Structures are given as structure tokens and as C-alpha cells.
Amino acid sequence: MGNLVATDLTCEYRRNPLGVGVRRRRLSWRLEAGRQGVLQRAYRLAVAAEDGDFDRPVWDSGRVESGESVLVEYGGPELASRTKYVWRVKVWDDAGEESPWSEPAVFETTLLDRSEWQARWIAPAASAIDPQTDAAFLLRKAFRVKDGVKEARIYATAAGVCELYVNGRRVSDEELSPGWTSYQYRLQYQTYDVTELLRAGANAVGVHLGDGWYRSGLAFDKRNFKYGDRRAALVQLHIRYEDGSEEMVASDASWRAATGPVTYSTIYDGETYDRLERDGWSVAGYADDDWAPAETIDLPMETLVPQENWPVRVTETIRPIASLVTPAGDKVLDMGQNMVGRIRFTLEAPAGTTIVLRHAEVLDKDGNIYFGNLRTAKQTVVYTARGEGRETYAPHFTFMGFRYVKVEGWPGDELPLDAFVGEVMHSDMPLTGEFSCSDERVNQLQRNIRWGQRGNFLDVPTDCPQRDERLGWTGDAQVFIATALYNFNGGPFFTKWLRDLKAEQRPDGGVPFVVPDVIGDANSSGWGDAAVICPWTVYRYYGDRRLLAEQYDSMKAWVEYIRAQGDNEYLWNTGFHFGDWVALDAEDGSYVGATPRPLIATAYYAYSSRLLSEAARVLGKTEDAAKYGELHARVVQAFRNEFITGDGRMTAQTQTAHVLALAFDLAGDAAPRISRDLNEMIIRNGYHLTTGFLGTPYLCLVLSDYGYHDTAVRLLLQEGYPGWLYSISKGATTIWEHWDGIKPDGTFWSDDMNSFNHYAYGAVGEWMYRRVAGLDMDGAVPGFKRIRIEPLFGSGLLSRAKTSYRSMYGRIETAWQTDGNRMHVQAIIPANTTARVVLRGATVAGLNIDGRPVGAGGPYPEGIQSIAAAEHGVEVEIGSGEYRFAYEAANLFRTK
Numbered sequence: 001m002g003n004l005v006a007t008d009l010t011c012e013y014r015r016n017p018l019g020v021g022v023r024r025r026r027l028s029w030r031l032e033a034g035r036q037g038v039l040q041r042a043y044r045l046a047v048a049a050e051d052g053d054f055d056r057p058v059w060d061s062g063r064v065e066s067g068e069s070v071l072v073e074y075g076g077p078e079l080a081s082r083t084k085y086v087w088r089v090k091v092w093d094d095a096g097e098e099s100p101w102s103e104p105a106v107f108e109t110t111l112l113d114r115s116e117w118q119a120r121w122i123a124p125a126a127s128a129i130d131p132q133t134d135a136a137f138l139l140r141k142a143f144r145v146k147d148g149v150k151e152a153r154i155y156a157t158a159a160g161v162c163e164l165y166v167n168g169r170r171v172s173d174e175e176l177s178p179g180w181t182s183y184q185y186r187l188q189y190q191t192y193d194v195t196e197l198l199r200a201g202a203n204a205v206g207v208h209l210g211d212g213w214y215r216s217g218l219a220f221d222k223r224n225f226k227y228g229d230r231r232a233a234l235v236q237l238h239i240r241y242e243d244g245s246e247e248m249v250a251s252d253a254s255w256r257a258a259t260g261p262v263t264y265s266t267i268y269d270g271e272t273y274d275r276l277e278r279d280g281w282s283v284a285g286y287a288d289d290d291w292a293p294a295e296t297i298d299l300p301m302e303t304l305v306p307q308e309n310w311p312v313r314v315t316e317t318i319r320p321i322a323s324l325v326t327p328a329g330d331k332v333l334d335m336g337q338n339m340v341g342r343i344r345f346t347l348e349a350p351a352g353t354t355i356v357l358r359h360a361e362v363l364d365k366d367g368n369i370y371f372g373n374l375r376t377a378k379q380t381v382v383y384t385a386r387g388e389g390r391e392t393y394a395p396h397f398t399f400m401g402f403r404y405v406k407v408e409g410w411p412g413d414e415l416p417l418d419a420f421v422g423e424v425m426h427s428d429m430p431l432t433g434e435f436s437c438s439d440e441r442v443n444q445l446q447r448n449i450r451w452g453q454r455g456n457f458l459d460v461p462t463d464c465p466q467r468d469e470r471l472g473w474t475g476d477a478q479v480f481i482a483t484a485l486y487n488f489n490g491g492p493f494f495t496k497w498l499r500d501l502k503a504e505q506r507p508d509g510g511v512p513f514v515v516p517d518v519i520g521d522a523n524s525s526g527w528g529d530a531a532v533i534c535p536w537t538v539y540r541y542y543g544d545r546r547l548l549a550e551q552y553d554s555m556k557a558w559v560e561y562i563r564a565q566g567d568n569e570y571l572w573n574t575g576f577h578f579g580d581w582v583a584l585d586a587e588d589g590s591y592v593g594a595t596p597r598p599l600i601a602t603a604y605y606a607y608s609s610r611l612l613s614e615a616a617r618v619l620g621k622t623e624d625a626a627k628y629g630e631l632h633a634r635v636v637q638a639f640r641n642e643f644i645t646g647d648g649r650m651t652a653q654t655q656t657a658h659v660l661a662l663a664f665d666l667a668g669d670a671a672p673r674i675s676r677d678l679n680e681m682i683i684r685n686g687y688h689l690t691t692g693f694l695g696t697p698y699l700c701l702v703l704s705d706y707g708y709h710d711t712a713v714r715l716l717l718q719e720g721y722p723g724w725l726y727s728i729s730k731g732a733t734t735i736w737e738h739w740d741g742i743k744p745d746g747t748f749w750s751d752d753m754n755s756f757n758h759y760a761y762g763a764v765g766e767w768m769y770r771r772v773a774g775l776d777m778d779g780a781v782p783g784f785k786r787i788r789i790e791p792l793f794g795s796g797l798l799s800r801a802k803t804s805y806r807s808m809y810g811r812i813e814t815a816w817q818t819d820g821n822r823m824h825v826q827a828i829i830p831a832n833t834t835a836r837v838v839l840r841g842a843t844v845a846g847l848n849i850d851g852r853p854v855g856a857g858g859p860y861p862e863g864i865q866s867i868a869a870a871e872h873g874v875e876v877e878i879g880s881g882e883y884r885f886a887y888e889a890a891n892l893f894r895t896k
């Protein structure tokens with residue numbers, strides 16, 4: 001007793017956030033306890049004004065009898081705009097122990113009312129600076145500050161991407177702000193604390209403004225999509241003084257404008273720098289008389305929303321591991337890792353020396369750097385030296401996907417490795433998951449999956465980070481989300497993206513291929529279903545009901561869209577579909593796998609209507625729950641009639657057809673036969689898969705769940721082509737778009753579609769967490785409040801696996817190890833959760849817990865609620881804490 005505490009306080013997933021725009025903010029905390037088996041019985045929340053005076057709280061919930069500790073809604077009076085609040089929580093556990101008040105945490109509201117925006121959109125006066133210039137703009141304003149600043153905040157955004165400076169210093173380490181949203185409907189603004197950067201007297205604020213996603217020209221096939229042709233900035237600085245007075249500096253026509261040394265910058269092509277430096281341009285004394293005036297321009301204010309996503313940052317720096325001279329004579333750096341971000345370099349060179357950095361993912365079979373798969377994207381940085389001693393540069397408004405960098409023009413014969421640093425950039429999501437096992441190649445696969453996620457979660461879930469694409473493909477996001485959310489906390493990331501999806505949904509419920517939509521096409525099964533699958537998955541991982549409620553209409557609209565398509569209400573057998581994209585059973589010259597598209601479309605129709613019905617149930621929409629439950633049943637029936645023969649076989653003899661029928665529970669009584677057929681197909685194929693984007697994510701899951709875990713593990717460990725480890729045998733450090741991006745003879749798949757950083761096939765990660773390591777969630781309770789731990793062992797191909805996952809309740813860990821037939825399973829679950837542990841092949845009589853034998857009737861060690869024999873072994877119900885199980889295993893591989 002005496003050890004219960006509430007800790008890790010977060011507001012809307014974040015620690016002490018600035019700029020919270022949601023009105024009914026949600027607060028989360030974690031319990032720590034000195035004993036096992038702890039549940040929260042009640043909580044009390046208190047919110048105080050910024051002075052932290054809890055004797056006069058803004059809101060005190062009083063004691064609330066509830067086990068909820070995740071995303072609990074603030075229930076007090078309306079909070080003021082631009083105001084900091086301090087909050088704390090205390091809890092009672094199920095033994096009646098009361099915790100002390102937690103350490104206080106803070107959150108700060110942002111501009112809660114649009115009318116508070118006084119700033120105007122500004123751009124350099126068109127009469128003085130050509131708005132179409134490629135050069136990045138500089139915008140500045142000098143202002144005076146009185147003594148006694150208490151706090152200062154900047155609220156800012158851009159049509160373009162920008163860096164903000166106050167008195168010569170960057171206001172934050174966030175990159176590529178304001179990020180990428182469906183700008184026509186939603187534009188995020190950021191909030192920065194600049195208190196420390198101001199000083200009494202003369203000050204200046206500056207904006208460095210590039211094209212970014214807004215004006216770079218996006219999408220393949222020379223579509224060159226632009227949101228607008230004129231960059232602009234919107235900045236509002238609020239200064240609060242100790243005496244309670246306030247001042248504001250806001251963008252308007254009194255600002256000054258110029259072009260800077262970044263003479264060109266786009267998302268795909270890279271950046272060019274030439275010496276037109278304006279030293280000190282964002283400090284107060286700088287003479288801007290020769291600058292142009294700014295002018296206000298009309299851009300919408302209604303679209304502004306506070307930052308929703310995790311910001312993009314440089315999260316890691318890596319050094320090149322080698323400098324090569326290729327057979328073609330190019331000087332090339334090898335970063336040792338296919339990464340996304342940029343190179344920062346330092347050099348000393350005579351004025352006017354031009355350095356060119358061209359970024360690529362791979363070397364070809366001869367060892368030459370290969371740019372072919374970039375298509376038209378140049379990913380090139382051109383830098384012209386100033387010649388004033390050591391100079392350092394990293395591009396401002398672009399990012400590249402690369403492992404190799406061809407460097408031209410570098411002074412001297414060799415590329416000095418210590419002159420270059422790779423800066424890894426992505427949405428700065430907290431890392432939540434780790435997986436490792438006894439096979440080092442699989443551990444590399446896990447690293448590749450994680451790198452693929454980092455590189456492609458750069459504000460938007462993208463297909464790839466290198467070629468002239470880098471788009472928010474809905475299908476890719478949908479197949480990968482369940483793995484993604486094990487690896488990193490993606491709550492805010494998907495909240496933002498799904499709001500864009502919803503904003504861009506067509507009046508008929510259709511869903512664009514890519515979100516933000518820059519290509520204008522919509523509606524493929526397996527792609528549009530992201531509208532349903534993604535919010536549901538976020539709900540499952542974090543218990544985020546609000547997102548589900550917000551997206552509900554969008555989910556429903558997509559299902560209704562489908563219903564209106566087929567020539568039969570319950571089949572979707574019309575229209576365009578990407579199908580089982582890039583599957584190996586595609587005909588020569590086609591990207592579309594052999595699984596019939598109506599089969600795939602109807603399978604997804606069934607799945608989406610089921611999830612919709614479940615979402616309706618969760619949200620208390622009883623009528624809809626019944627209606628879509630009924631729809632689901634009819635679609636399943638239609639699927640069976642159409643795609644399963646009378647004697648229970650799939651009409652289509654492809655792996656993916658079998659996988660989808662099983663994964664979405666469409667097969668009914670035919671499931672055992674269909675799973676057996678699938679297993680045999682794979683064995684006949686020498687333990688090789690043929691699946692594409694849609695079959696692959698579920699392939700191992702269904703094999704394991706239908707009793708063929710060993711086949712699944714063999715598929716995983718397949719080193720020959722095709723299989724996950726094939727790319728690893730070829731030295732991959734990220735997941736490839738194609739199973740044979742580099743063929744066994746060293747040649748490439750065609751140039752036009754050959755990304756070496758495409759996360760889709762990394763979707764196997766979900767199965768590694770859930771089945772190999774056995775860390776899973778309960779089917780009915782979201783958010784890992786109720787955990788299921790059931791490692792599957794396979795026939796000794798792997799001898800151990802370990803995983804940890806930082807849920808909203810805290811850290812969950814599972815680890816197992818075999819020692820002959822002796823099994824060791826370790827489980828750790830956080831306070832305020834419970835778990836069912838299924839120990840495959842165990843018997844109650846033979847089970848040891850924490851080194852001691854336990855009988856069926858107890859007494860059990862602390863935290864254990866029950867132990868019972870079950871179909872596959874023993875089931876143990878546990879409360880929070882750490883447990884070690886050991887037993888002699890029998891019958892590990894019995895099938896379902």
C-alpha cells in the first residue's frame with residue numbers, strides 16, 4: 001500500500017500541449033502501483049487557472065466512480081481562448097487505496113474563436129517581386145517590446161511551407177510547417193511559445209517561405225497539381241505583460257519582403273541555394289529599406305484549424321558509412337540506411353564553388369547509382385558556396401528518400417565522411433512498439449518496417465517518399481494501419497488524415513484514391529475502404545470514440561456508395577478497382593493480381609459493412625447497427641453464392657481469394673476446407689506467397705488462426721524469392737514495393753514503379769506482434785484495457801520472441817522462449833488492465849508461475865484471478881503486474 005500514483009498525464013494524446021483547439025479536451029493518465037492486479041475504481045480531476053491554485057479550481061470533477069483513465073473528457077465550464085490551464089488527477093484503486101494528487105500538467109487553449117484572427121494573409125507586393133518566382137520569400141517585421149513580458153505566443157501558418165524566426169532564432173524545431181492537409185478545406189496553423197526569444201526594446205520576426213506541397217506541382221504523369229500559385233503567410237504574435245496588458249504583432253501590409261538565397265525549392269525536385277544571403281534579416285537592426293513592401297491578399301480564414309498531427313521533426317541524425325567511387329566514376333556517399341529527410345553538409349570552398357547532391361535509393365547491379373525509379377523527381381540539392389570559411393547547409397523546404405548520394409563539385413579528391421550528416425525527418429510520433437525474435441533476419445525485417453513507417457509517415461501516410469508521387473494512397477494506409485499503430489502512436493496522425501479524407505469525400509460517398517486528393521480519381525475497393533477501416537482501427541487501439549463518432553457519417557457514406565454500385569445490391573461487380581495490386585499472379589505486363597476484382601470488391605463490401613455496424617453499436621446507433629448488420633449478412637451470403645462452390649471451395653484459385661474469404665469471415669462452414677486449400681497451395685508453391693497489396697496483410701494471420709501457424713512462420717522465414725526475407729538477403733533496409741524490386745540476377749523491376757520504400761508489405765508486422773509474440777487486444781474491449789496474450793510457437797523454427805507495446809494504459813510486454821519442450825512465457829501488463837493469457841500446450845498440473853507450481857484451485861500468486869484448462873492448453877486470467885510461466889509443452893501445433 002501507499003504506492004498508488006497517477007502519472008504520465010496527457011491531453012489529446014500529448015504531454016503539456018500548446019495550442020489545443022478541441023473544446024472538450026480529453027485527458028489521460030496512467031496508474032502505477034506497488035502491487036499486482038490493480039484496477040482503477042474512481043478518479044478525481046481538477047483543472048485550475050494558470051496560477052495552479054487548486055483551492056479555487058476552474059473545474060473539479062469530484063470523485064467519479066469509473067475505471068476510465070484514457071481520453072476522459074473535460075467536463076467543466078467553457079475555457080478561455082489562448083489560456084494556460086493546470087490540471088491534476090487522483091485515483092482510487094479497487095482495494096480502496098487513494099493516490100496522492102498527481103504532479104500537475106498543463107494544456108493551453110489556442111485561438112478558440114475565428115474572430116480573434118487579426119492577422120492578414122500577406123505576400124511580397126506583386127509589383128515589386130514576381131509572385132511566380134521560384135525563389136523562397138523572406139518576410140519581416142520589426143517591432144518594440146516593453147519591459148516585463150510574461151508570455152508570448154505566435155500563431156502562424158502559410159500557403160506554402162515556412163520557417164519562423166524571432167530575433168534571428170528559429171522559433172521551433174518543427175519542419176515543413178504547416179504540414180499537408182486538404183488545403184481547400186483545412187489548413188493547420190501552429191502555436192509557438194516565443195517568450196524566451198523576445199527582449200525589451202527592438203525585436204523582429206521573420207518568415208522564410210517556400211512552395212512546399214502548396215505550390216510545388218504534385219503527382220505523377222506531369223499532372224503538376226498546385227493548390228495555388230502564390231505563396232503567402234499568416235502570422236499573429238501575442239505578447240502578454242506582467243501587468244496584464246497585451247500587445248499584438250500581426251502580418252499586414254506594413255511587413256517588408258524580399259527573396260532570399262534559396263532560389264528554388266520543391267517537394268520532388270529538391271532545393272537550390274545561391275549566395276543571395278541577407279545576413280541578419282530576421283533581427284531588429286537589419287536595414288530593410290531596399291526590401292519590397294508586403295501586400296495583403298485574399299486567402300480563406302474559414303479553413304484554419306489548429307495543428308492536429310504530431311509535428312514533423314528531425315528525429316535522428318546518421319553518418320554515412322562509406323564514400324565510394326562507382327564504376328562510372330561517380331563519388332557517392334552510402335548512408336547505410338534507406339532514409340527520408342535531408343543531408344546537412346559542412347564545407348570550406350572558394351566562393352562560387354557549386355556542389356550538387358543527387359539522392360537515390362539503390363545502386364544497380366554494376367554498382368552504379370540508380371536514379372531510374374525516381375521517374376521525374378530530381379531530389380537534387382544544388383549549393384553554391386559563399387567562400388567565407390566553413391559553411392553549413394541543409395535544404396529547408398524539401399525532403400528526399402535515399403540511401404546513396406552522388407556528390408559533384410566537392411573540393412578535394414575524396415568525400416570526407418564527417419562533412420555529411422543524414423537528418424531523418426518524419427512526423428514525430430512516440431515510438432510504442434518493439435519486436436524481436438531468435439532470427440536476426442526477422443529482426444532486420446522489423447527494423448525495415450519501422451524505417452518504412454518513419455519515412456512514409458511524413459505528415460501524411462504516403463505510398464513512397466522518393467519518386468514523383470509521395471501521395472496519401474488510401475489503400476496503402478488501410479493495409480498498413482494495424483501494424484503502424486503497434487509501432488508508433490498514430491492517434492493524432494490518423495485523426496488529421498481522416499478529417500481530410502472526410503472533407504474530400506464525394507457527395508455520393510466516394511473516396512478519392514489519394515488524400516489529400518491531388519489526382520481527382522476516386523473509388524476502388526480496398527482503397528476507399530480506408531474510410532471505414534482506419535477510424536475503426538484507431539478506435540480499437542486507443543479507445544478513441546470521438547474519432548469514430550466524427551468519422552461515422554463518412555464511414556456510412558462509403559458503404560452506401562458501394563451499395564449503389566453493383567448490378568445487384570449485395571455484390572460489387574462493377575467499376576474500376578486496383579485489385580490485388582502488384583500481386584505475383586498478375587498477367588505479364590499488368591500490375592493487377594489474378595484474384596477477380598468482383599470477389600475482392602465484395603469481400604471488402606462485407607468487411608466495411610460489418611465494421612460500420614460495429615461502429616454504430618459502439619456509438620449507440622442501434623438502428624444503424626441492425627441495418628448494417630443485416631446488410632453485412634446479405635453481402636456475405638451473396639459472396640458465398642458467387643465465389644464459393646457448393647462443395648465449399650473458392651471459385652478463384654488464388655492465395656488472395658482464400659485469404660480474404662477467411663480474413664473477413666466470409667466462408668462460414670467452408671472455412672476449414674478453404675484454409676486447408678490455402679495451406680496446400682502455399683506448400684505446393686514451395687512456401688512462397690503470390691499475394692499483392694490486399695492479400696499479403698492477412699496471409700499469415702489467417703494461416704495462424706486456422707491452425708497453420710507453422711506454414712505462416714515458414715513463409716516468413718522464406719529467404720528465396722518471393723518472400724519477406726528475399727529483399728533482406730539483397731541488403732534491403734526498408735520494405736520494397738515489389739517482391740522483386742531487385743531480381744535474383746540483380747536487374748530491376750521496370751523504372752516506372754519500383755519504390756524501395758513502400759510500407760504496404762510491412763503489414764506482416766501486425767501478425768508478428770499479435771501471433772508470433774502473442775501481444776493482442778481483446779476482441780470486444782478497445783484500447784488494450786483488456787489484453788489477450790497468446791503466443792504461437794511453431795515447430796521450433798523460432799526459439800524465442802519478445803515484444804513490448806506502450807498502450808495508453810502503459811507498457812505491455814510479452815516474451816517467450818523454448819528450451820526443448822520446456823516453455824517460458826513472460827507477461828507484463830499495466831495497472832488498470834486485465835489480460836487473458838493462453839498458454840498453448842500447457843496443463844494446469846504442469847504449470848509453474850514465478851517458479852512455483854500452481855494447482856487449479858489456488859491459492860494463486862498475487863494478481864492471478866483464475867487458471868483453467870482450455871482447448872489449446874491453459875488459460876490464465878491476470879491483473880496488472882509481471883508474471884513468469886513455465887511448463888512442459890505438449891501438442892503445440894494442434895490445428896483449429
Ligand code: BGC
Binds near residue numbers: 476578
Ligand atoms: C502507388 C501505390 C498505390 C497504387 C494504386 C501506386 O502508384 O505507389 O502504392 O496504392 O499506385 O494502385
